[in-house]
Amino acid sequence: MDLIKHILVVSWLTKYCDKTIQFGVSLSQKYKAELSVIHVMDTTWLQGWSIPMVSVEQEHKRDMEKYKIELHNIISAENKKGMAIKEFVREGTPSQIVLQLIEEENIDLLILRSYEESRLERMLVGDSNDEIIRAKPCSIFLVKQQTCDVG
Amino acid sequence: MFAPKKILVPTDFSVYADNALKQALDIAKQNKAKLFLFHAIDDGFQQCAVDYCINEGDVQRILKESIKNAQDKLHQEAKKITDSNPKIEIVYDAKRGIPYEEILKEQEEKGIDLIVIASHGKTGILKNLIGGVVDKVVKRAKCQVLLVRS
Numbered sequence: 518m519d520l521i522k523h524i525l526v527v528s529w530l531t532k533y534c535d536k537t538i539q540f541g542v543s544l545s546q547k548y549k550a551e552l553s554v555i556h557v558m559d560t561t562w563l564q565g566w567s568i569p570m571v572s573v574e575q576e577h578k579r580d581m582e583k584y585k586i587e588l589h590n591i592i593s594a595e596n597k598k599g600m601a602i603k604e605f606v607r608e609g610t611p612s613q614i615v616l617q618l619i620e621e622e623n624i625d626l627l628i629l630r631s632y633e634e635s636r637l638e639r640m641l642v643g644d645s646n647d648e649i650i651r652a653k654p655c656s657i658f659l660v661k662q663q664t665c666d667v668g
Numbered sequence: 669m670f671a672p673k674k675i676l677v678p679t680d681f682s683v684y685a686d687n688a689l690k691q692a693l694d695i696a697k698q699n700k701a702k703l704f705l706f707h708a709i710d711d712g713f714q715q716c717a718v719d720y721c722i723n724e725g726d727v728q729r730i731l732k733e734s735i736k737n738a739q740d741k742l743h744q745e746a747k748k749i750t751d752s753n754p755k756i757e758i759v760y761d762a763k764r765g766i767p768y769e770e771i772l773k774e775q776e777e778k779g780i781d782l783i784v785i786a787s788h789g790k791t792g793i794l795k796n797l798i799g800g801v802v803d804k805v806v807k808r809a810k811c812q813v814l815l816v817r818s
Contacts, residue, residue, distance in 0.1 A: 520691070540670055543670040544670060547670075547698055548698075631806070631807075631813070650787075650803075650806065650815065653787045653815070653817055654817075655817050656691070656814065656815060656816045656817045657787075657814070657815040657817075658812065658813070658814050658815075659806060659812065659813040659814075659815065660812060661809070661810065661811060661812055661813075
């Protein structure tokens with residue numbers, strides 16, 4: 518696939534996303550494309566509360582740190598195998614951050630974890646996914662949830 | 669390692685779909701996969717307008733012809749591919765129904781592991797819209813989906 522020179526994998530920092538990264542590794546090896554991974558820490562929901570929710574905030578950040586370390590280990594392992602993966606860690610509104618990075622880095626293929634249409638999933642990742650897909654900034658590869666689970 | 673063996677390419681014969689087909693062909697070559705070219709004809713055929721209705725016989729004839737025309741076009745597309753890539757195995761089919769449902773049915777029936785579909789490219793205010801069919805396929809497909817930017 519000559520048209521694909523730079524692949525970006527979006528990690529929502531959940532336990533399901535390591536498979537998405539493996540898909541990215543596999544595709545970038547196949548098409549000899551550069552690979553980047555972005556970890557997006559969604560901080561929008563932490564804003565706007567009139568009562569500080571310190572414990573929830575701390576727990577959320579602790580979970581995210583845990584997943585970030587796990588994903589970083591996966592990336593480091595691939596880097597050691599000779600595969601150069603660029604890693605970005607950003608906070609904010611996920612869709613905006615991803616779209617901005619696509620433009621900055623001239624991404625040709627975006628790899629996203631797909632989701633089921635349950636309300637909970639939609640609340641957690643659905644909207645961001647939708648916003649990115651609708652903006653269609655480049656070709657998008659959607660990795661199915663089942664694949665992530667079965668792994 | 670991701671290596672799809674059966675790739676479904678829904679086409680509406682537009683240039684966007686041709687672009688998606690090219691990408692699917694690349695992937696098929698890399699993975700020695702079988703290509704399934706598919707066209708769904710929308711069943712929402714309006715038989716009546718205000719006080720005028722087309723008779724049932726004509727409607728049936730039009731629908732039959734539309735299937736035949738689609739099959740012919742798919743045959744031409746498939747021939748073009750096999751002429752330049754003789755090793756690629758390609759199967760084509762056209763069905764009538766609700767497009768996204770037919771695409772998803774095809775995916776399940778044929779055990780497809782990758783759908784390569786074009787996102788429709790529009791300009792101006794429509795830039796942020798993608799086709800209703802694509803949207804539903806992306807959300808409901810039970811396999812990986814590659815959405816090719818138009």
